[in-house]
Amino acid sequence: MEFFIDENDRVDGIEKVTGKAKYFAEYQLPGLTYGVLVTSTITKGKIIAIDTKAAKNAPGVLDVLSHLNKPSAAGYEQAGGSPMKIFYTDQVFFNGQPIAIVVADTFERATYAASLVKVSYEKTAFNTDFEASIKDAAVKKLQGAPPYVRGIADAYKTAEVKVEQTYKMPVETHNPMELHGIIADWGVNDKVTVYAKTQGVKSTQNTIANVFKIPAENIQVNSQFVGGGFGMALRTWPLEIAAIMASKQLKKPVKLIITRDQMFTMVGNRPAAYQKIGLGATKDGKITGITHTAFGQSATYENFTEGVVNMSKFMYDSENVNTNYYVIPLDMGVPIWMRGPGEATGAFALESAIDEMAFALDMDPLDFRAKNDPEQDPSQKRPFSSKYIKEAYKLGAAKIGWNNRKNKPGSIVEGSWQIGYGVSVGVFNAGRGRASVKGILKADGTLVLQSATSDIGPGTGTGMTLIASKLMNIPVYKIVFELGDSSLPPAPSQGGSATLSTVGSAVNDVCVALKSTIAELAANSNMDATSNFVDVLKKNNLPMIEKTIQSSQNNPEAKNYSMYSFSIHFVQVKVHQLTGVVKVNKIVSVGDSGKIVSPKTARSQMVGGAVGGIGMALTEEAILDNRYGRYVNNNFADYHVPVNADVPDIDVIFIDKPDPIVNPMGAKGMGEIALIGFAGAVANAVFNATGKRIRSLPITPDKVLEA
Amino acid sequence: MINFQFVRTSVIKTALGLVSKDSKATFIAGGTNLVDLMKRGVTAPEKLIDINHLPLKQIELKNNVLHIGALVSNSALAENQLVKEKFPLLMLALKAGASAQLRNVATVGGNMMQRTRCGYFYDTTMPCNKRQPGSGCGAIGGYNRMHAIFGTSEFCIAVHPSDMCVGLVALDAQVVLASIKGERKINFIDFHRLAGTTPEKDNNLQKGELIVRLEIPINNLNKNFHYLKVRDRTSYAFALVSVAAALEINNNTISNARLAMGGVAHKPWRLQLVEEFLKGKPATTATFEEAAKLAMNGAKGFGENDFKLKLAPNTIIEALTLAKAKA
Incomplete structure (x- = not known):
């Protein structure tokens, strides 16, 4: 068959659609064996004993490795430290923690043998309840970032008009279609080859080198195609080390692919967050104070922080801004960045509050934003390298039909449905590293x-x-x-x-x-x-x-500028008056990310961000039963990512003007801004449609109905 | 792996004989639920009798009764011309269920036999009286947003997840069951059970029995009908609440009504008292609102599912309104 590629098509598109593209799990190595993890069924405590007799006697089983009999990993021999050293402790830190690996000649036999491993524990009291922990003085809260104060702290309290609200974000999981795992092959002379699912082959190489104290050049990492990462493959997880240990011990290649339910516990998640925003403004709509306090979920055995409060420091022109960010260590798996990381969480809160303030002032939320748009970065007192956000407002507003929007909520009704429009901005650092x-x-x-x-x-x-x-x-x-x-x-x-x-x-x-x-x-x-x-x-x-x-x-001039990519998301939603169902009817996402190098893939990024944004806004929530510390919806039937029927046509507009500072192409990054801000636009549209302000994601029918 | 026997037969008698002899044998048709349950360790049959080749795939109209073979796929049934014409309510209910891919494989009998989607039922490390009688109910006092508000017991508050069954119970279907002793026929409404003290039993199928067909008598409920499913996303999600509604309306007066709900009980929840109430009443919003209120008699929330006490009557009102508007 002949294929035609035009210059905008993906260079690997044909390989991907014909199945020729090879993902890590598809490599066939001679003598390949299969690992399956045994995971803890308690949330916190100590492993007293692991009975592997039945498992070891099961057909096809080669070995069962745990903290009792793992091969040495020199980098793990020193006491203490982070990250979690797999199989180097009898401590259980979270439910679903990998505590042993069973290796067999087939995946099915390894799976069965894993079910035969009997573990006895000594349980201790645990805490996985994020929301209760915020109010509980006994639960420790760690400073996640230094407190930031510009001007007067909490200036909003004395403002002519103020908004003071709390916004909640549940645990979200990355759960790309491709399950996490690795094929590890520890060869002669400590030469290691892995086929990995990673967002950084050099990072994986360095981690393995550090854990086993072997030269990095001994380690070959292959990861040509990745079936989705969204941030979860930014680090080498303990499970990957387990497979490498097993290969070292057995002198055979070991393939380990975790199950869908294990994807919820041991490869990170977007942390739950609880945010308070205080916003003050003059009656004529000038912001006089922003206070943003955030609490994020972290783990007891490793700390995780992200940029939840960053945007509040510079997105709007306010003399007075103060932010505080704390993390709460819980007995859960450690989180990791998920697309648009902390900024997506922070933007939901800030952009909801901005919309609430615009409503309180009886201003169009776009006019309110434009009025408070800073000429330069107020946190650094320096210009932006490029910023065309006001132009983006105009283009997006024209495309969505913003002039059809009424400032009074509940003004547009079609049958049983109420129609509303919402807008929100996103922003992310336009970083550039060394390569x-x-x-x-x-x-x-x-x-x-x-x-x-x-x-x-x-x-x-x-x-x-x-x-x-x-x-x-x-x-x-x-x-x-x-x-x-x-x-x-x-x-x-x-x-x-x-x-x-x-x-x-x-x-x-x-x-x-x-x-x-x-x-x-x-x-x-x-x-x-x-x-x-x-x-x-x-x-x-x-x-x-x-x-x-x-x-x-960097260009030497770069230090004189703040460099950010911006997005602005417009949505039209309809909300069913009797059932509370929310449907996104129209989406216009505008990207201000410098020169667009690859129009087709750039558009795809924005489309993917909008789809992820629908999930964040309306459907995604990993639900934990705090009595057991276990997830109760750890599968794709019950953890709801959007389906095609949830996604309308998406209009993507790019400003497409080169940034003169950031790099020779004039192109700023855009993977994160595609998502950041989107959920706020939906929440603001739901308010515009109904007059109901939902401050807790996802916006499910029950929340709308009961608001 | 856990070994099991797999036996395929194209003879009904043989299939029935195999299961009646063997307490750990079970039938498998589409397998869309059973295979999941086996993978999660919820069930471990020692023998699977593959019934996909049994001659139970006919859909035919006999003496004003539609006969539907138990092995007709959900998608074939939804696309069948007789179903579209005579029982469009059933077509809508079928299409609201699962995803197109699942409906292509799932059978009518299998749909009736599917087990609850309660997360505690699926996690073998957690308590569940349905999976392991006597272990307790995880959902009571736990995550119960999806759970029942009608006919619950202290042992189980799970819901039956089917949409098709909600349509069938509204249509006065009957179920024909076969065993080596012969056939028997029961009303669809009596097929599924409430949890009571035996939540491990989803239905009244006896050991060794096989669902062979459904029979639905022709009615006049094919003009004003609606199936409304409220769920967390537009497709491939189980119902928070669903309502099957059908009305016969003459001069704006309701002469006949059928009403059933899904996502609210351990079985498809037929509302016969409400149907009686509707008969003779004007087809107005006021009537629908009163009917919805009546439907909620005896409803009880468990915390996270309290919203269903509001969502359920609202969904009834909307379903009746849309049913009325259809003609």
Whole structure:
């Protein structure tokens, strides 16, 4: 079959849709064995004994490893420290903690044998109740970030108009379609090969090197295709170390893939949050004070913090801002960043409060935002590198039909449904790190680019190829971008919307270097400076030239600017008056993320963010029974991610103006802003439709009905 | 792994014989629920009798009664022309259930036999009287947002998860059961049970019996009808509350009514007293509101599902309103 690719298509699209793309679990190694985890059924306490006799005698079982008999991991031998050292303790820190691994010749036999492992425990009292812990003085609260005060603390209290409210966010799980796991192969001379699901092959390599105290170059990490990460694959989880230990012990490759219910407990989650916002304004709509206090869920055995209160410091122009962020260590698995990490949680609270204030002032929420839009970053007293948010307001408002919105809630009724419009902004740091890229320019007219970066779905290879194609004037089909291999030139993990900026800059730099070499070669061989590189290479009898460049982290001017990507989400919802059902009718998401390098994959990012945003706003909640410390909806039938029928057509608009500071492409990251702010837009639209303010996500029919 | 025998037969008698002889044998049709339960360790049959090849896939009209073979798939039933014409309420109920993929595999008999979706039932480390009699009920005092408000017992507050069954109970269906001793016929409304002191029993099927077909008498309820399912997302979610409503209206007076609810009880919840109340009344919002109030007699919340005390009557009102508006 012939396929046609236009320059905007994903470079690996055909591999993905034809099944040729190989994900970690699909690698077939000779002598592959299968690991299955035994997990704790208590929430806190001590393992007294593990009876593995029946399991070891079960057919096909090779071994059962636990803290009683694991192979040594030199990096775990010292006492104390974080992260959790798997199989190095008899302590149970959370329900569902991996406490043993059963390895057998087939997955089914390992699964059965795991069910035969009998564990006895000494239980101790535990606490998983996040909300009760906030009010309970006896539960310790750790400072998650230094308190921030600009001007007068709690200035909102003396404002002419004030809003003081509490906003709640439940535990959300990443749960990409692809389950987490690893294939580990500990070979001779301590050479280790793993096929991993990771957002950073170098990070995985370094973690393994540190745990087992072997040289990083001994470890080969492969992760070319990843079936969704959303942040959960930003670290190497204890379960991965368990599989590597088992491979080391058995001298055989071990494949470990966790189950869907295990995806809820041992690979992180978006932490529950409880936020208080105090907002003060003058009667004519000038913000005079913002107080944002947040509590986030963390774990007793490892701490986790994120940027919940960041946005409140600079998004709106207020002389007085103070923020406080605490985390509450609970007897639960440690959280990890989930798309739009803390900012998505914080934006829900801040942008709901902004909408509440606009309503209290009887102002259009867009006008209220525009009136309080700062000319420069008020927290750093320096300009933004680029910011077109007012233009974004206008474009989005026109597209959604904002002029049909009435400021008075409940004004639009169609049959049993009430219609409402909502808006909210999102913002995320436009970060840029340091990365290396190797470029190999060949006399056959092709270009190979290599970097140990990742692609968890945004289309890394496509973006990089487009950058190189434009600079080198080489068609995309003659460029190959290789990633997901730890032996390639180093790059940071894919997270924080920084890959295009970071690795793209290195691609830019390597292309510039290659062009300059070609120009030198052309000059040396008396060719015209504009000669085609193929002719130049041929004339010089060179089959290829190679360059490896590490991108300088930042333009020296960068320190004089605050660099952020912005988004603004508009939604129209309908709310059923009798049943409380909320449906999102229309979505317009506008991205102000600099120059768009890859229009098609950029749009897909925004669409994916909106779908995730519908989940955050309306359906997603991991529910824990605090009496047992166990999740009760740990499957895809009961943990509700949006289905196609929940998702309307999504209009995506990009400002598409280059940022002059951040990087040579002028492109700012956009994976996070696609989601950040979305839930607030829905909550604000529900209020506009009904007059009911739902301050606790997700906005399920019962909450609407009872409000 | 836990070994089990798998036996396939295309002869009903053989299938019945196999199950009657063997206390740990069970039938498997679509397997959309049974396989899940086996994977989660909730059930571990030693012998599975694959009945997919039994001749029970007919849909035919005989003497004004629609006969539906127990192995007809949910999607085939929903797409059947006779069902669309004569029992469109059943079609709507079927289409509200599960997802298209599941409906393609799930059978009529299997749908009736599906077990509750209560999270405590599925987690073998937690108490559940339905899974392990005497172990307690996790949902009472725990997470019970999805749970029952009618006919509950101190032993179990689980709900039957089917939509199809809500439509069937409203339509006065009958169930034909076969065993090696012969056939018997029971009213659909008597097929499922309340939890009582024996929540481990979902229904009155006796050991060795097989559902072979459903029979639904033709009625005049195919003009003003609606199936309204309120759920947390638009598809592939179990009902918070669902309502099957059908009315016969002459000169704006209700001459016949059928009303049943899902997501509120251990069985599909038929509201016959409310139907009697509706008869002879004008088809007005006031009537529907009174009917909804009456329907809630005896309802009881358990905390997180208290909202159903409001959602259920509202859903009845909306379903009746939409049923009335249909013609």
